[in-house]
Amino acid sequence: MVQNIQIAVIGLGNIGRNLLEVLLHRRKPIAKQYGLCLSVVAAADSSGAALDPAGLDLERLVEIKRSRQGAASYPGAGRPGVSALEMIRSTEYDVLVDASPTNMVDGEPGLGSVRHALGTGHHVVMADKGPLVLAFAELVRTAEQAGSRLLYSGTVAGGLPTVNIGVRDLAGSAVTRVEGIFNGTTNYILSRMDSEQIEYTEALAGAQAAGIAEPDPTLDVDGWDAANKLVIIANSVLRRPTQLADLQVEGIRNVTLQDLREAREAGKVIKPLALAERQGDDYRLYVGPVTLDADHPMARTGLWDMGVVYHTDYMGVISAVIEEKGPVPTSAAVLRDIVNIYAGC
């Protein structure tokens, strides 16, 4: 028997548009393997929305976004100026995907829509970190009360199942330490400085040319992107109610070639780490450059890698690394969450 799943998407940029493309390729195998027939019935971007209860034509929607038009221009189904919240209020759907820009001031446009969706019994999958960092406990509580599922495995290191390993696969064990490379841009910059002996400004320009650093790289290089992700891990995996203000955050701007050289001479490597360290009944939460032994799993990560190491009481030390050169693995992580809502163990 095939189960029809109707998806509403907010945000059709790198993550949202690639989700549509991954869906185009994976829809048939997913129907065959899991008995899930996935359709996108609503999609919003900054232009408005497109709505079709029978399912939007994904190829057409991808084409519209590739040609830099808005969802509102979708022939027949476009709704100029309709907000994401208005869109989900006016349509039937099963899962809301929030792939809108991360907004650390008020979480919008994601937060209001996510609240509404969870509160009305819909499942939510997030790529957007903002609402989770600002309102983790509230959103989890709303989902529990309404019997909705809230999944966000793509928010911490893209396609790497950082959250899933910690929440699901370490069940029953205590996590004593987490060491993560959660921000690809800073790992790229320090890796190039270290291996090519180039200055920070040159490595940053390389990251910008490669399309992995924004013209304004502040969020990455000053540690805030990784800090957001550590807040999500602290709340979900460590079950420690955590806000950004609980973290000590340092950027990588002050790491010099001399620092990297001296570390190498001592058999060590400097990496941009997100760290949670058990201290008594609590954790010390830190983001910044950390000097690691050269054979540490995170020290061995290369230009395009992100990763995580979980130290546990009884399950030993578990590490995972992803090589991620673009946004597609995060889009695939969103799809993973949708499938897991219905077919996960």
Ligand SMILES: NC(=O)c1ccc[n+]([C@@H]2O[C@H](COP(=O)([O-])OP(=O)(O)OC[C@H]3O[C@@H](n4cnc5c(N)ncnc54)[C@H](OP(=O)(O)O)[C@@H]3O)[C@@H](O)[C@H]2O)c1
């Ligand atoms: N890129 C990655 O590798 C990555 C990895 C993990 C998580 N994330 C997170 O995933 C989210 C999306 O990232 P992205 O790279 O896809 O961003 P993006 O390329 O900037 O796309 C953002 C999308 O949101 C739309 N949007 C903007 N304001 C809106 C509004 N008020 N209502 C509805 N839609 C609105 C934009 O519309 P227009 O198309 O009309 O401009 C665009 O389609 C972010 O929260 C990001 O932090 C990204």
